[in-house]
Amino acid sequence: MKIGIIGGTGREGKGIALRWARAGHDVTIGSRDGERGRQKASELSQTAARPIAGGSNTDAVAAGEVVLLSVPYGAHASTLTGLAEGLSGKILIDITVPLKPPKVRRVQLPDGQAAALEAQALLGDTVHVAAALHHVSSALLADPDREIACDVLVCADKKTVRDTVIELIGDLGLRGLTADSLANAVALESLTPVLLQLNKAYGAGEVGVRFTGIPESSE
Numbered sequence: 036m037k038i039g040i041i042g043g044t045g046r047e048g049k050g051i052a053l054r055w056a057r058a059g060h061d062v063t064i065g066s067r068d069g070e071r072g073r074q075k076a077s078e079l080s081q082t083a084a085r086p087i088a089g090g091s092n093t094d095a096v097a098a099g100e101v102v103l104l105s106v107p108y109g110a111h112a113s114t115l116t117g118l119a120e121g122l123s124g125k126i127l128i129d130i131t132v133p134l135k136p137p138k139v140r141r142v143q144l145p146d147g148q149a150a151a152l153e154a155q156a157l158l159g160d161t162v163h164v165a166a167a168l169h170h171v172s173s174a175l176l177a178d179p180d181r182e183i184a185c186d187v188l189v190c191a192d193k194k195t196v197r198d199t200v201i202e203l204i205g206d207l208g209l210r211g212l213t214a215d216s217l218a219n220a221v222a223l224e225s226l227t228p229v230l231l232q233l234n235k236a237y238g239a240g241e242v243g244v245r246f247t248g249i250p251e252s253s254e
């Protein structure tokens with residue numbers, strides 16, 4: 036599949052790009068600075084042993100059938116506003132956690148209740164917004180050979196969109212599970228500050244979530 040990553044030069048985006056490229060997808064990483072995007076893509080391509088393309092965020096949106104958004108919450112609305120037209124008709128996977136520094140270990144719901152709901156409201160119905168990957172640390176994703184014992188809850192209003200995203204999560208080496216409609220992104224995004232709190236409380240760096248009781252045949 037052709038996948039574009041907005042903010043693909045960052046901590047989370049780079050690991051995701053690497054893992055999807057290794058799974059055989061055609062990945063384009065984007066940046067505010069097209070040259071920076073190309074440079075990072077060239078570095079990642081060597082590790083992936085497969086070409087990863089790079090350019091501006093507009094280039095990444097244009098290249099992807101599915102587009103993943105990976106920028107800090109502070110840049111969420113402004114980034115999407117500039118890219119809205121190109122996203123029409125596509126799936127947008129929003130991994131944003133609406134953290135408000137410096138209190139990143141405290142749940143602080145944004146005005147629209149969830150970043151993914153704000154994205155859907157901003158972009159309109161022609162863009163199929165999904166929410167996922169809020170609980171997987173960039174440190175874990177960065178090493179493509181590392182197994183990650185973490186589940187990924189996926190929200191989207193259409194089942195076909197959830198199914199596509201869950202399959203792509205599988206290609207990252209993770210188990211994707213349906214968490215139903217995009218309204219449930221409030222719960223997903225809210226859990227991350229709690230995980231950050233657990234990291235601090237137990238001196239860990241990579242606390243994640245794993246659900247029990249789900250039959251293997253459902254995975």
Ligand SMILES: NC(=O)c1ccc[n+]([C@@H]2O[C@H](COP(=O)([O-])OP(=O)(O)OC[C@H]3O[C@@H](n4cnc5c(N)ncnc54)[C@H](OP(=O)(O)O)[C@@H]3O)[C@@H](O)[C@H]2O)c1
Nearest residue numbers: 042044045046047066067105106107110131132169172173
């Ligand atoms: N890090 C994690 O472990 C983790 C885990 C789960 C979810 N997330 C979520 O994933 C998203 C990305 O996290 P990250 O840690 O990868 O962030 P990051 O490395 O700080 O930033 C990602 C990219 O966003 C772009 N960016 C930074 N500031 C920007 C601005 N003001 N306007 C537009 N673009 C900007 C930068 O790309 P250019 O400078 O190249 O444009 C940067 O490489 C966040 O929403 C975060 O909540 C992160």
